[in-house]
Amino acid sequence: MSDYKAFRVELKDKIAHVVINRPEKLNAMNADFWTEIIDIFRWADETDEVRVVVLSGAGAHFSSGIDVAMLAQTATKFGADAARNADLMRRQILKLQASFTAVDECRKPVLAAIQGYCLGGGIDLITACDMRYATVDAKLSIREVDMGLAADVGTLQRLPRIIGDGLARELAYTGCDISGEEARSMGLVNRTYADYDALIAGVFEIARVIASKSPVAVRGSKRMLSYMRDHSIADGLDYVATWNAAMLQSADLRVAMTAFMSKQKPEFAD
Structure with missing residues (x-):
């Protein structure tokens, strides 16, 4: 630093x-x-x-x-x-x-x-x-x-x-x-x-x-919440649909689901 x-x-x-x-x-x-x-x-x-x-x-x-x-x-x-x-x-x-x-x-x-x-x-x-x-x-x-x-x-x-x-x-x-x-x-x-x-x-x-959470999910959540300060609900719903069209293809989703099914703690990449 x-x-x-x-x-x-x-x-x-x-x-x-x-x-x-x-x-x-x-x-x-x-x-x-x-x-x-x-x-x-x-x-x-x-x-x-x-x-x-x-x-x-x-x-x-x-x-x-x-x-x-x-x-x-x-x-x-x-x-x-x-x-x-x-x-x-x-x-x-x-x-x-x-x-x-x-x-x-x-x-x-x-x-x-x-x-x-x-x-x-x-x-x-x-x-x-x-x-x-x-x-x-x-x-x-x-x-x-x-x-x-x-x-x-x-x-x-x-x-x-x-x-x-x-x-x-x-x-x-x-x-x-x-x-x-x-x-x-x-x-x-x-x-x-x-x-x-x-x-x-x-x-x-x-x-x-x-x-400990998926950095992709946390970052996306912050982006959506910040976006909603200045936009309508309709705008926000449209934006999150476009955002998650890409982000739901993240490996983090598979990691989270696998950990949930096996009752283990997920480990997400940076």
């Missing part, structure tokens, strides 16, 4: 563990973070050995959001012309969006393990993941409204599809903190755990189950 400044990446037993590794800065998202995350998830997408990704934060917190120092640095590039400033800012926002789109579009399932702070950009990041899990006392918040701006890196686009429009609006308008347990009750996280150790153990157990 490459050496990263903002992350630590490990691959073991088909599971890639991607760790935001700036604990001394509460895992704030600096310039290195935004470029490295694209490279990491491109690697996860293209590496056949990777079946599933677990995303976590080192230390006491998942992430405190975008590094304020990075935002201040962008402001220093402004000139006198409003149009040129706007063009600069728009390109910067689109670059940040692309970093989390890389997470969203990774063909492998991405599981977020959240402890401590998950603020601002942290919410943008976890909403780009497939599933989210948290400690009961985690603190989650859409903080952008308190900074005088609208969240612009994915939260307002993805969160309503996860928890519904009304709850998403309440969180976005108020900037209020919610606990991990409150996040579970509204469907933002799937499960909660008593502490960090239990969280990591629980999330990796789920990841191991996913990693």
Whole structure:
């Protein structure tokens, strides 16, 4: 694996563990973070050995959001012309969006393990993941409204599809903190755990189950679920028929059926 400044990446037993590794800065998202995350998830997408990704934060917190120092640095590039400033800012926002789109579009399932702070950009990041899990006392918040701006890196686009429009609006308008347990009750996280150790153990157990399944079937399931966010049921049914016309010819189907009939655990190729 490459050496990263903002992350630590490990691959073991088909599971890639991607760790935001700036604990001394509460895992704030600096310039290195935004470029490295694209490279990491491109690697996860293209590496056949990777079946599933677990995303976590080192230390006491998942992430405190975008590094304020990075935002201040962008402001220093402004000139006198409003149009040129706007063009600069728009390109910067689109670059940040692309970093989390890389997470969203990774063909492998991405599981977020959240402890401590998950603020601002942290919410943008976890909403780009497939599933989210948290400690009961985690603190989650859409903080952008308190900074005088609208969240612009994915939260307002993805969160309503996860928890519904009304709850998403309440969180976005108020900037209020919610606990991990409150996040579970509204469907933002799937499960909660008593502490960090239990969280990591629980999330990796789920990841191991996913990693044991047919990678063709898991990848196809993710593709269909993602496709349905923006299409009608009729479109989805037509698409999955076309997809499975090819994928049902996979050797994985024969392996799964043989294992089922012989009551053995199937072993699937990468």
